[in-house]
Amino acid sequence: MIERVVENGSNKIEQLAQFLCWRTIMPISQGAYTLRHRFGFLIASVGSGLMMASASAPSPFYPVLQREVGFSDVAMTAIFAVYAIVLLMTLLTGGSSSDHVGRRPVLSLGFLLLAIFAILFETATSSAGLIAARALQGVACAFLLSTLSAAIVDLEPPDRPGLAAICNSVIPLLGLAAGTLASGIVMEHAVYPKIDVFNGIGIISVTLSAAVWLLPETSPRHEGLLKALRPRLGIPVSARSTFWQCAPAIVAGWATGGLYLSLGAPIMSSIFGSHSYLLQAGVVTALSGAGAAACFFARAQDPHKILVYGTSALAAGTIVTLVAMELRSFPVYILALTLAGTGFGTCFYGSLRSIVPLVSASERGELFASIFTLSYLAFGVPVVLAGAFIPLIGLHTTVSVYGALIVLMAATAGLLRQRNLRCG
Structure with missing residues (x-):
């Protein structure tokens, strides 16, 4: 049971996820909202995508790096997973830092660290x-993940209520899609793609590190930072049953993301024989x-329906992707992956919309810390285990077992949700 973990990410983790679904923070009045606020909202949104x-x-x-550097499959998955694990640890301890020192310093530091990462990588x-x-x-993105989300909420245009909710749910997924696509295009055509991609990330990050100082400060400094660094959290009693009902959907969704972000390219080259960087991306x-x-099209739907669809789409899409791998059918694989992707997004979105209304505002921090603890564990740990099994049973078998577990968790979550609806 995730009963006592870390309180600290609570404030920022709460702000991160609150606006995926609804509005709880008082907006800036129309008269007080200036061009500077609108510019800040744009910068925060662009930063979230980057x-x-x-x-x-x-x-x-x-x-490519595995061939050039010569590391093992276990090392490859560790390179991926360390990001998620460090991000989680930082989020849960330093996630609320911008509440105490201000949004702009934390954003500036986060983008500067991201630029240093790009140089090191x-x-x-x-x-x-x-x-x-x-x-x-992982450290950089933890600071940015929590603070950018809060800044988007803080700077939402008063004449566009709900825009922050859409941005905080859609932009991160669009960023994930754009990052791999851009890398694939550059790798396909550039002479030195690694330099081009990561120098580009570094330059944009440095630019944003400076640009955030033009934003209006929406979180004045106040004491309590050291106290906020102490970890503690739990699952409120009112949400505990629904949390565990949704847990298989959360795990299945985030484990799916981890699978394809870490092993998507090897699957394409080893199983489908495609060495096109663009197709791999x-x-x-x-x-x-x-x-x-x-997520965008489901924003007006009932959360129960969203979750039922998400678990069904994730399970069905994953089954068909496994069949497509057996048949070596790339067109079927991409179509099935697209279906699974709709489930990937809506599983988490529907889970949040099902769980969070059950708790009071004072309990949301510890709830979201538990949700994101579970999410990032599912994002990173299965990938490390998969890397350990690849040398023993092969990539194809490992992915098949991984996919079967995702189907099992998604189907379990769907059945639990259907039973809950019937009982309700």
Whole structure:
């Protein structure tokens, strides 16, 4: 049971996820909203997309780096997973820092660290160097993930209520899709793609690190930072039953993202025989892009229906992807992956919309810390285990077992939701 974990990410984690679904923070009045606020909202939204693009941009490079540097499958999955694990630890301890020192300093530091990550990853010549770069990226993205979400909420245009909700749910998935797609295109055509991609991330990050100082400060400094760094959290009693009913859907969705972000390119080259960087990148683009579109179109739907659809689509899509791998049918694989992607996005979106209304405002921090603890564990840990099994049973068998577990969890979540609806 995730009963006592970390309170600290609570404030920022709460703000991160609150606006995926609804509005709870008082907006800036129309008269007080200036061009500077609107510019700040745009910068925060662009920054959110860049942050998530930086998370997926390395994925198409993994097979190339594995050949050039010469590291094992276990090391390859560790390079991916260390990002998620370090991000989680930082989020849960430093996630609320912008509440105490202000949004702008934390955003500026986060983008500066992201620029340093880009330099380290671009110049790394060993698996240890790549792991160190990804660990630093995890720290940077933890600060940015929490603070950008809060800034988007803070700076939402008063004449566009609900826009922050859409941005905080759709832009991250669009960023994931754009990061891999951009890397694939550059790898297909550029002479030095690694330099081009990560220098680009570094330059944009440095620019944003300076640009955030033009934003209005929406979180005045106040004491309590050291106290906020102490970890503690739990699942409120009122939401505990629904939390565990949704847990298989949350795990299935985030584990799906981890699978294709880490092993999507090797699947394309080893199983389908495609060495096109663009097609390899298209796997994550299809998955994340479909998830973003599904969240956008589902925003007005009942959360129970969203979750039922999400678990069904994820289970069905994953089954068909496994069949497509057996048949070596790439067109069927991409279509099935797109269907699974809609489930990937809506599983998490529907889970949040089902759980969060059950708790009071004072309990949301610890609830969201539990949700994101579960999510990032599902994002990183299964990938490390998969990397350990690949040398023993092969990539194809490992992915098949991984996919079967995703189907099992998604189907379990769907059945639990259907039973709950019938009982209700």
